[in-house]
Amino acid sequence: MNTYEWLQTIIFFVLLLALVKPLGAFMARVFQGEQTFLSPVLTPCESLIYRVCGVNKDEEMGWQRYAGAMLLFNLALFVALFIMLMTQHLLPLNPQKTPPFTWQLALNTAVSFTTNTNWQAYGGEQAASYFTQLAGFAVHNFLSAATGIVIAIAVIRGFVRRKTSLLGNFWVDMTRCTLYVLLPISLILSPALVSQGVIQNFSAYKSVPLVQSTSHEKPKLDEKGSPLKDAKGNPVTQNATPKEVTIPMGPVASQEVIKELGTNGGGFFNANSAHPFENPTPLSNFIEILLILLIPGSLTYTFGVMVGNTRQGWMLLGVMLFILIGAFGILQWAENSGNPLVTKLGVQSINMEGKEVRNGLAGSNLFAVATTGTSCGAVNTMHDSLTPIGGMMPLSLILLGEIIFGGVGSGLYTMLAFAIIAVFVSGLMIGRTPEYLGKKIEVREMWLSILVILTAGVTVLILSGIAMLTPSAVASMANPGAHGLSEVLYAFASMANNNGSAFAGLNANVNFYNLAGSLAMTIGRYIPAIAVLAMAGSLAEKKYVPPSLGTLPTDKAPFALWLMLVILIIGALTFFPALALGPIVEQLMMVGT
Amino acid sequence: MKDIKPAILLFIIFTIICGGIYPAVVTGVAYALFPKQAAGSFITDKNGKEIGSRLIGQPFSDPEYFWPRPSATAEFPYNPLASGGSNAGPTNPDYLKTVAERVKGLRDSGISGPIPAELAQASASGLDPHISPEAAVVQAPRVAKARGMAEADVVKLLNEHTEGPQLGMLGAARVNVLELNLALNGLKAD
Numbered sequence: 014m015n016t017y018e019w020l021q022t023i024i025f026f027v028l029l030l031a032l033v034k035p036l037g038a039f040m041a042r043v044f045q046g047e048q049t050f051l052s053p054v055l056t057p058c059e060s061l062i063y064r065v066c067g068v069n070k071d072e073e074m075g076w077q078r079y080a081g082a083m084l085l086f087n088l089a090l091f092v093a094l095f096i097m098l099m100t101q102h103l104l105p106l107n108p109q110k111t112p113p114f115t116w117q118l119a120l121n122t123a124v125s126f127t128t129n130t131n132w133q134a135y136g137g138e139q140a141a142s143y144f145t146q147l148a149g150f151a152v153h154n155f156l157s158a159a160t161g162i163v164i165a166i167a168v169i170r171g172f173v174r175r176k177t178s179l180l181g182n183f184w185v186d187m188t189r190c191t192l193y194v195l196l197p198i199s200l201i202l203s204p205a206l207v208s209q210g211v212i213q214n215f216s217a218y219k220s221v222p223l224v225q226s227t228s229h230e231k232p233k234l235d236e237k238g239s240p241l242k243d244a245k246g247n248p249v250t251q252n253a254t255p256k257e258v259t260i261p262m263g264p265v266a267s268q269e270v271i272k273e274l275g276t277n278g279g280g281f282f283n284a285n286s287a288h289p290f291e292n293p294t295p296l297s298n299f300i301e302i303l304l305i306l307l308i309p310g311s312l313t314y315t316f317g318v319m320v321g322n323t324r325q326g327w328m329l330l331g332v333m334l335f336i337l338i339g340a341f342g343i344l345q346w347a348e349n350s351g352n353p354l355v356t357k358l359g360v361q362s363i364n365m366e367g368k369e370v371r372n373g374l375a376g377s378n379l380f381a382v383a384t385t386g387t388s389c390g391a392v393n394t395m396h397d398s399l400t401p402i403g404g405m406m407p408l409s410l411i412l413l414g415e416i417i418f419g420g421v422g423s424g425l426y427t428m429l430a431f432a433i434i435a436v437f438v439s440g441l442m443i444g445r446t447p448e449y450l451g452k453k454i455e456v457r458e459m460w461l462s463i464l465v466i467l468t469a470g471v472t473v474l475i476l477s478g479i480a481m482l483t484p485s486a487v488a489s490m491a492n493p494g495a496h497g498l499s500e501v502l503y504a505f506a507s508m509a510n511n512n513g514s515a516f517a518g519l520n521a522n523v524n525f526y527n528l529a530g531s532l533a534m535t536i537g538r539y540i541p542a543i544a545v546l547a548m549a550g551s552l553a554e555k556k557y558v559p560p561s562l563g564t565l566p567t568d569k570a571p572f573a574l575w576l577m578l579v580i581l582i583i584g585a586l587t588f589f590p591a592l593a594l595g596p597i598v599e600q601l602m603m604v605g606t
Numbered sequence: 607m608k609d610i611k612p613a614i615l616l617f618i619i620f621t622i623i624c625g626g627i628y629p630a631v632v633t634g635v636a637y638a639l640f641p642k643q644a645a646g647s648f649i650t651d652k653n654g655k656e657i658g659s660r661l662i663g664q665p666f667s668d669p670e671y672f673w674p675r676p677s678a679t680a681e682f683p684y685n686p687l688a689s690g691g692s693n694a695g696p697t698n699p700d701y702l703k704t705v706a707e708r709v710k711g712l713r714d715s716g717i718s719g720p721i722p723a724e725l726a727q728a729s730a731s732g733l734d735p736h737i738s739p740e741a742a743v744v745q746a747p748r749v750a751k752a753r754g755m756a757e758a759d760v761v762k763l764l765n766e767h768t769e770g771p772q773l774g775m776l777g778a779a780r781v782n783v784l785e786l787n788l789a790l791n792g793l794k795a796d
Binding site for chain 1: 609610611612613614615616617619620621623624625626628629631632633635636637639640643644645646647648656657658659661662663664665666667668671675681682683684685686687688689690691692693694695696697698699701702705706709713720721722723724726727728729730731732733734735736737738771772773775776777778780784787788791
């Protein structure tokens with residue numbers, strides 16, 4: 014790394030750490046129902062919303078009702094978006110006359126945005142109207158993010174509360190999360206992105222002349238619009254020289270901020286945050302990476318405040334940071350070393366395929382690890398074109414279960430499940446009853462934790478296996494051999510863990526991936542979410558066990574180290590065989606030839 | 607189930623707030639503070655006609671222009687309606703063949719030594735408006751010759767269009783290819 018890259022990376026992490034405490038403390042106040050500096054403005058809005066919806070804000074819910082309300086709300090989100098996608102040609106704000114989605118693609122997309130995955134088997138500038146982007150995708154970006162955050166808060170309450178079955182009111186938590194946390198940050202940072210050149214308008218797409226028109230071969234179409242083929246079956250082409258091009262427009266900035274802040278990741282354009290209209294300068298890139306890590310990072314502090322020991326939160330953040338920085342280092346090394354097969358052709362040894370010049374290597378790689386460590390999935394780099402070991406870093410961060418910061422909320426609750434497993438295993442080793450945060454960990458908690466951490470992994474392996482046996486799924490691979498396997502593995506890892514980024518060469522808009530993917534996203538989102546709420550319910554009913562001499566301290570460095578080992582070992586045991594056949598084989602082939 | 611009513615009503619209320627009011631407010635603020643950027647950073651000619659966006663690259667292949675990065679957008683290079691990268695894997699034989707062809711084209715145009723990576727490898731968006739200063743410098747002799755200019759004058763113009771890392775440390779140094787080429791054409795007109 015050159016001096017600039019060191020400097021910007023260090024400043025990035027210092028700034029992130031500086032923001033964790035104030036935002037984390039603020040969120041703790043918001044979810045404990047305390048006064049904040051925004052209360053004078055927002056309390057009246059809040060009360061009005063409760064009155065209209067018929068919500069009694071003092072009525073708390075047990076875990077079953079909390080989970081039921083969450084599922085009902087998500088069902089409403091899903092149904093509304095599904096209908097919107099199928100009827101967008103009939104709805105307003107569609108200056109490009111964009112046609113409706115097919116039902117398979119609409120199903121996949123509606124599930125994807127409802128589950129905070131934002132897997133996109135379509136290109137935004139060609140497939141989605143402005144109405145769909147605003148009333149559909151943007152709204153889901155807010156509400157699926159809030160869903161994840163409030164589940165994490167309910168789980169924290171499970172640890173904090175004693176001898177009760179109540180975890181809070183889902184409607185109140187959702188309302189406060191959206192009004193106090195997500196909307197204010199989005200409102201402040203959208204104009205900042207516009208200042209850098211992110212567009213924000215409702216114009217129709219614009220035509221501009223090309224300074225130098227260049228010719229290209231274009232497939233010739235018959236009257237019905239399908240490509241003509243000659244006697245040998247090769248496509249017939251004709252020479253075309255476009256004199257002008259059409260530049261897409263749209264309300265991008267308002268979407269861009271919440272896309273990152275809510276770790277959603279669904280791009281307005283096909284190229285996502287690599288598109289110069291979504292991410293035009295190095296500063297916008299810096300802000301966007303910060304937004305991705307901001308809430309997941311700060312929630313660890315919120316957790317610390319709510320359980321009454323902020324060191325518990327810092328310890329989790331330390332584990333996350335350590336693994337994230339490690340993955341960043343390896344990715345940076347791999348991409349800087351470049352692709353020897355390309356170097357041999359006489360090109361500089363640095364891999365720039367699928368990267369943008371303005372972001373530089375560090376700005377591209379930091380984005381790649383941030384977006385996959387969290388369940389964001391926005392990209393400013395095409396992960397499919399990373400070097401094999403480089404591409405294994407984002408893939409591994411996803412496969413670890415989205416806990417290295419993780420999705421907003423979902424990262425924290427999955428990490429807490431790992432902490433419980435770590436406490437339990439160490440308890441077995443030293444022969445003590447395992448306790449975490451003053452609660453005894455018993456069989457029920459263990460079962461639920463295992464369900465939380467293994468659901469996505471098992472789903473990935475089974476569905477990737479089925480894909481390998483399905484001819485239409487194999488035909489979707491863009492690259493041959495080991496790299497093709499990486500594409501399929503990445504696709505299911507991304508969907509089951511609700512990330513949404515892709516090795517995008519894979520042609521995902523086919524029935525197999527649309528339908529199997531919808532299943533993976535649904536399982537990967539809701540089974541862990543319900544399991545973790547059930548665990549919160551059972552923890553809340555337990556009494557507090559004060560720490561004794563035999564209690565393992567979970568806020569000290571040895572436990573952090575142990576937790577990290579548990580995470581890495583579980584990840585390696587589950588996925589090493591698949592990784593060996595994909596990226597590792599490809600790396601050996603690339604270096605060896 | 608008494609939670610059905612709040613599920614539907616809360617969803618409707620937040621659709622209005624997050625999908626209607628919020629983007630409307632952002633659009634209003636954006637146009638008040640940064641109207642040019644909000645509209646797409648368009649470059650206009652003397653008559654005020656929009657002739658391109660400084661953020662969206664254009665294809666150039668004639669020797670008198672600086673060449674941008676290869677673009678893998680569908681249909682034709684730098685097609686703004688089909689943003690995206692090649693998604694070629696590093697060991698894909700077709701991809702390596704494409705890179706070899708690009709290297710040959712660059713060698714034929716007179717570039718010796720290691721080829722700057724971004725001139726042989728396609729960008730992520732397919733619309734990357736920039737190349738690095740190094741990738742521009744190696745093209746200066748060709749451009750100067752094709753335009754019958756002194757190479758020093760081309761390099762001078764090139765340096766004027768080079769941006770350093772933002773705020774002195776963020777990102778990489780870069781040259782906006784469309785702006786540089788328009789400036790070259792502007793010299794000719796004078």
